[in-house]
Ligand SMILES: Nc1ncnc2c1ncn2[C@@H]1O[C@H](COP(=O)(O)OP(=O)(O)O)[C@@H](O)[C@H]1O
């Protein structure tokens with residue numbers, strides 16, 4: 423539904439922030455864009471949302487070029503964007519006024535506006551929020567999401583939406599985003615913390631304004647060396663299983679949620695305990711070498727089949 427073709431972007435200062443970007447986002451997909459600070463993530467988010475347009479190349483949303491200024495409102499109804507700091511997105515004192523603003527812009531009558539606000543605030547469990555200034559950052563971010571969601575877009579682009587939130591706020595916002603995706607919304611999630619996007623369908627790595635790699639969910643594990651090359655920290659849980667794999671313990675996980683990883687590890691340990699004949703045996707100790715401790719990202723072609731050490 424969103425496509426960037428050979429996109430370059432240069433700021434008026436002359437700074438080139440993006441070069442040769444080719445990226446397409448399918449309807450219903452959850453695409454994560456990860457990169458360290460200054461890699462061009464926010465610039466890309468602005469271009470994909472149509473709030474900015476490329477210096478070179480083209481961004482289209484359902485076939486509409488973001489350069490077509492006369493179709494801006496049409497575009498707004500299809501793609502929304504949520505920024506890092508909700509305070510920049512909320513301008514009114516009353517929560518309802520903030521959500522109303524965008525809906526008035528697209529020409530809805532008051533009655534339809536009220537209906538949408540009631541539905542959206544219920545969906546995000548914020549019916550009881552009234553005064554914006556009385557809300558925590560996490561609550562404000564939920565209002566910002568509500569005001570974007572009220573436009574009923576097909577896609578929302580999130581630019582580091584949890585960067586300013588406390589751990590509880592982060593968790594709540596993640597939950598909201600995962601639920602929205604499950605309900606069919608297309609999500610583009612920009613972050614520099616990979617742990618946040620382990621459930622994404624696809625992870626795109628941005629470095630110095632260039633796409634350095636693109637991985638489907640199951641492919642990232644075998645390419646975590648590329649994360650470090652792009653200045654990113656691999657998720658702790660992935661790092662742990664990668665190091666275990668290098669020591670011959672090949673635990674294959676389908677999802678990176680902590681519960682799933684624990685299930686797989688527990689299954690592996692049980693299998694080891696039972697041994698080939700079902701008799702309890704201690705797992706074989708692999709020799710520790712200096713190399714295995716200091717060279718964490720050596721590829722293990724094919725890995726060791728599940729249970730081979732048992
Ligand atoms: N308004 C601006 N004017 C000039 N350069 C900018 C502007 N905004 C961002 N940049 C530069 O563009 C590059 C990409 O920035 P940005 O897209 O904000 O990266 P990220 O979101 O990954 O931190 C950086 O080098 C940044 O300094």
Ligand SMILES: [Mg+2]
Nearest residue numbers: 463464465582
């Ligand atoms: Mg940014």
